Amino acid sequence: MDSEHQTMETFLRWSAELGVSDSTDPSQSHDSCLGRTLSVADFPLAGGRGLGAVRELRKGELVLKVPRNALLTTESMVAKDQNLRDSVNLHRSLSSTQILSVCLLYEMSKGKCSFWYPYLVHLPRDYDLLATFGEFEKRALQVEDAVWAAEKAIAKSQSEWKEAVTLMKELDLKPKFQSLQAWNWASATISSRTLHIPWDSAGCLCPVGDLFNYDAPGDDSNTSGGPETVNNAEEAGHVVETQSERLTDGGFDGEANAYCLYARRNYQLGEQVLLCYGTYTNLELLEHYGFTLDENSNDKVFIPLETSLYALASSWPKDSLYIHQDGKPSFALVSTLRLWLIPQSQRDKSVMRLVYAGSQISVKNEILVMKWVSEKCRSVLKDLPTSILEDRVILQDIDKLQDPELRLEQREVEAFGSEVRAFLEANHLWDLINGEFCGKTKRIMSKWRLSVQWRLRYKRTLADCISYCNEKINHLSGT
Numbered sequence: 001m002d003s004e005h006q007t008m009e010t011f012l013r014w015s016a017e018l019g020v021s022d023s024t025d026p027s028q029s030h031d032s033c034l035g036r037t038l039s040v041a042d043f044p045l046a047g048g049r050g051l052g053a054v055r056e057l058r059k060g061e062l063v064l065k066v067p068r069n070a071l072l073t074t075e076s077m078v079a080k081d082q083n084l085r086d087s088v089n090l091h092r093s094l095s096s097t098q099i100l101s102v103c104l105l106y107e108m109s110k111g112k113c114s115f116w117y118p119y120l121v122h123l124p125r126d127y128d129l130l131a132t133f134g135e136f137e138k139r140a141l142q143v144e145d146a147v148w149a150a151e152k153a154i155a156k157s158q159s160e161w162k163e164a165v166t167l168m169k170e171l172d173l174k175p176k177f178q179s180l181q182a183w184n185w186a187s188a189t190i191s192s193r194t195l196h197i198p199w200d201s202a203g204c205l206c207p208v209g210d211l212f213n214y215d216a217p218g219d220d221s222n223t224s225g226g227p228e229t230v231n232n233a234e235e236a237g238h239v240v241e242t243q244s245e246r247l248t249d250g251g252f253d254g255e256a257n258a259y260c261l262y263a264r265r266n267y268q269l270g271e272q273v274l275l276c277y278g279t280y281t282n283l284e285l286l287e288h289y290g291f292t293l294d295e296n297s298n299d300k301v302f303i304p305l306e307t308s309l310y311a312l313a314s315s316w317p318k319d320s321l322y323i324h325q326d327g328k329p330s331f332a333l334v335s336t337l338r339l340w341l342i343p344q345s346q347r348d349k350s351v352m353r354l355v356y357a358g359s360q361i362s363v364k365n366e367i368l369v370m371k372w373v374s375e376k377c378r379s380v381l382k383d384l385p386t387s388i389l390e391d392r393v394i395l396q397d398i399d400k401l402q403d404p405e406l407r408l409e410q411r412e413v414e415a416f417g418s419e420v421r422a423f424l425e426a427n428h429l430w431d432l433i434n435g436e437f438c439g440k441t442k443r444i445m446s447k448w449r450l451s452v453q454w455r456l457r458y459k460r461t462l463a464d465c466i467s468y469c470n471e472k473i474n475h476l477s478g479t
Contacts, residue, residue, distance in 0.1 A: 215274030327464025
């Protein structure tokens with residue numbers, strides 16, 4: 001712990017020398033880049049290590065400024081290394097993200113000789129993004145769309161690695177830095193931690209700025225103890241800026257020539273200061289950042305729909321036909337079903353106006369809609385390999401396996417469900433059940449746990465939708 005503290009102090013001093021500061025007063029000198037507005041603190045119930053307020057903060061107040069010269073970008077890395085610059089210039093067919101990944105591995109290979117070493121030493125050594133999932137964890141997602149998303153992410157990472165290997169060989173990287181495992185680490189670092197910058201689509205790594213933990217959008221009242229907080233230092237950090245969505249949490253300020261981060265709400269002394277990175281479903285969070293939220297107002301659950309229904313829904317995008325996490329069917333899904341469940345001979349202009357206005361056509365039609373959604377959700381749940389109750393038990397069993405203080409007896413292990421036993425067998429862990437699992441096993445178990453958490457949240461949404469529809473049916477029927 002003392003070593004970690006010393007390493008952090010060294011990093012904060014190094015950052016201060018580069019001009020990183022949590023003060024708007026440039027005349028203030030300080031050994032650390034923090035201390036006037038923020039401080040590194042531990043929030044065990046809300047993401048672990050993060051940044052806390054050392055004074056009251058107002059919404060919109062500048063809380064951290066990171067100069068351009070402190071940002072880790074392809075530009076900043078090649079500027080300091082002629083060999084890297086010459087090699088990169090010969091491989092412009094690679095994407096900007098691939099080039100940044102190679103540059104990151106190149107700097108990591110330098111060890112303590114790298115200019116960025118004080119920052120690089122704090123990067124996580126493993127991530128839980130979908131691209132890092134093995135076969136067992138992938139199949140544990142159970143839902144076809146999620147399994148497909150994992151397969152796509154894994155294939156994409158492998159393909160990009162193969163394309164970049166030639167450049168890594170030309171840079172004479174050690175074999176371990178040319179491996180697929182190293183590539184997955186580098187690309188996951190960039191996927192989960194980069195911030196948007198206007199001059200490079202790959203983004204930048206932001207020293208100190210990526211110590212902020214994540215706060216989901218749509219609920220600015222969250223405190224440091226809220227369930228929507230995720231450890232950015234461990235898992236997340238990618239601030240995305242698109243044409244349709246500009247985040248108020250921060251951005252690169254051309255006039256200041258620095259990345260400026262702002263308080264997204266008012267904070268009291270000691271509260272954890274959080275940043276939001278955009279609107280994502282739980283599957284998207286898992287794919288790009290390696291975590292899920294138990295309560296995510298932006299989550300969407302998609303259920304299988306008949307082809308004829310999709311054809312009828314041409315007025316709404318296909319991805320607008322979903323169920324909200326609270327179990328309520330989306331406006332587009334309900335509207336489409338209202339039209340689909342009425343005979344074609346009755347689809348006159350008056351009916352069409354009601355549909356597009358989002359209005360109920362008739363009590364009978366509305367009951368049909370709610371029954372159809374309820375039965376579809378029930379069918380999906382029935383076809384999945386495990387139930388909500390079974391998934392909760394599996395999570396409890398995983399917690400038992402991960403608890404080093406818990407000495408399990410053989411009969412307790414044998415009483416585990418089939419999925420837990422299959423995991424132990426697949427990873428040859430039966431003989432180690434009362435020993436300390438190796439780092440690799442712990443990482444696999446962490447990913448497996450995320451798969452179970454994701455599918456459990458998915459199933460709970462379906463169950464909530466059934467309850468919602470049944471309540472609507474009872475209300476409409478007058479019972």
